[in-house]
Amino acid sequence: MKRLEIKNRELIKERILEYFDTSDDLKLSYRLHCILMLIQDSKLSCDDVAQLHGTTPQTIARWIHAFNITNGDISVLKDKDKSGRRPRVQESPLNIISDVLKKSPQNYGINAQRWEGQSLSTLLKDKFRIDLKVRQCQRIMKSLGAANKKGRNWVNNPAE
Known part of the structure; x- marks a missing residue:
């Protein structure tokens, strides 16, 4: 099958990443997807996944560290309630x-x-x-x- 070309790649990527920020459930899905990519492909590093998802490697490493400390408790990746x-x-x-x-x-x-x-x-x-x-x-x-x-x-x- 012929490889499809996505026009305006950066704009579309930016819109998708903005969409992930619209709700807590989407943010959690985004974080879980980043971790799932690392689980699925052992050749990928935090740098690779971060570059793909438009975040920093330190952020992904922080998610993994929190995930490991709690033995895979997904709730640790949810945003904490912010006082205000x-x-x-x-x-x-x-x-x-x-x-x-x-x-x-x-x-x-x-x-x-x-x-x-x-x-x-x-x-x-x-x-x-x-x-x-x-x-x-x-x-x-x-x-x-x-x-x-x-x-x-x-x-x-x-x-x-």
């Missing part, structure tokens, strides 16, 4: 905001066809005593699937 700033909006206010966004602004006496950051911020402050800035409301709306772009029909049914 607690979210300003906790779970119960998010539930309130989600319920509010499921209804039309007119249900709350707001003269608007769709939710916007300003109207949501004002309503939350006046009715629920939740003080959020406009930009934060816009971010929350986006995360809940209620994008604030004109022309999108999401007023009564944001992503649930």
Whole structure:
């Protein structure tokens, strides 16, 4: 069979590697694949696999070392939970905001066809005593699937 040629190799490689970074499961699969390559082909070194996968040999060696210490426990290759700033909006206010966004602004006496950051911020402050800035409301709306772009029909049914 004729060898197939991949056009834009570097661009495609970069996109694939970026895709592996999109979720923890994909990162784990990527790491396991690197180790599996070393297991399958004893002629390959950490340098070879690192070059193929766009990472450093030290990173692959670190994965193998952690893998060996735990006798092959796959969970050691998962990313650890990273501590960070607690979210300003906790779970119960998010539930309130989600319920509010499921209804039309007119249900709350707001003269608007769709939710916007300003109207949501004002309503939350006046009715629920939740003080959020406009930009934060816009971010929350986006995360809940209620994008604030004109022309999108999401007023009564944001992503649930």
